[in-house]
Amino acid sequence: MSSLKIDLDLLNSTKDAINTSLETQRGKDTEIQTVAQNMSSNWQGKDYDEFINKVEGLKEANSNSASAKVEEELECFGKYLERCYNEYQKAQNDLKDLAGKLPRT
Numbered sequence: 001m002s003s004l005k006i007d008l009d010l011l012n013s014t015k016d017a018i019n020t021s022l023e024t025q026r027g028k029d030t031e032i033q034t035v036a037q038n039m040s041s042n043w044q045g046k047d048y049d050e051f052i053n054k055v056e057g058l059k060e061a062n063s064n065s066a067s068a069k070v071e072e073e074l075e076c077f078g079k080y081l082e083r084c085y086n087e088y089q090k091a092q093n094d095l096k097d098l099a100g101k102l103p104r105t
Helices: 008-041 048-062 066-101
Strands: none
Touching: 008 048, 008 066, 048 066
């Protein structure tokens, strides 16, 4: 008889690590945008406008870059791991329930 051994804790912690990494990166992207916008109270003029255009250009370029595609794939993989975790956990719980219903001899 073969058995299926899944380390649910490892599956869950891997999913969490991926999601944490993505959240951190997105937070840094948002922070850059916020800092650039907040500089407008002390910095105005053509050079500030050019700076904001560069920051916006980075944001746009990043959304079309290979790293953005990797980020998107990582997000999908994190969701996949979460589904796997939930399905394996449900299967294990169902098997325990079924095993508990077996007649004892």
